[in-house]
Amino acid sequence: MDFYYPGKGKSVIYQPRQGFAERWHPMILGNLPNIQLTILIGQYAQKYYLPENKDNVTNTVKNYRQFLPHFMPLVHLPPRNQLWVTKNPWFEEQVIPELQILVKQIINKD
Numbered sequence: 387m388d389f390y391y392p393g394k395g396k397s398v399i400y401q402p403r404q405g406f407a408e409r410w411h412p413m414i415l416g417n418l419p420n421i422q423l424t425i426l427i428g429q430y431a432q433k434y435y436l437p438e439n440k441d442n443v444t445n446t447v448k449n450y451r452q453f454l455p456h457f458m459p460l461v462h463l464p465p466r467n468q469l470w471v472t473k474n475p476w477f478e479e480q481v482i483p484e485l486q487i488l489v490k491q492i493i494n495k496d
Contacts, residue, residue, distance in 0.1 A: 387430045407434055422492045423455065425485075428462035444474065450481060458485055 388402035389410075415421065426432045429443050435457060439446055446459045453459055461470060461477065471477055 387434060402430055422495075423488055424457050426453075426457055426459045428460075432459050444470075447477065447481060448474075450484075454488075458488065460485070 388406045392400040392402060394400060424435065426435050432439065432443060432446050436446070436453060436459065439453075441449065443459075443461055446453075447461050450459050460481070461467060463471065
């Protein structure tokens with residue numbers, strides 16, 4: 387959503403700068419005419435690109451198929467989110483393999 391890491395507080399990662407995506411994403415994406423899949427990592431990307439979706443990140447990722455073929459929502463996985471992966475084994479069992487297949491198909495298409 388931004389071009390720099392905004393840092394983190396004691397228990398939270400700071401949000402991207404306000405207005406950055408609105409200002410820069412249309413121009414950048416306008417110069418990338420053949421985008422076949424956009425990976426939305428974390429709540430800020432998902433809220434911006436999926437404004438009609440009201441689920442939390444876990445449920446959004448769990449229901450990723452409803453956003454295909456254009457978007458693939460993923461959880462942000464810094465080291466502290468390893469507990470999330472442990473609690474949600476479906477992520478590595480289902481989501482990651484499907485993402486790998488999708489990326490492979492896109493790469494092999496060109």
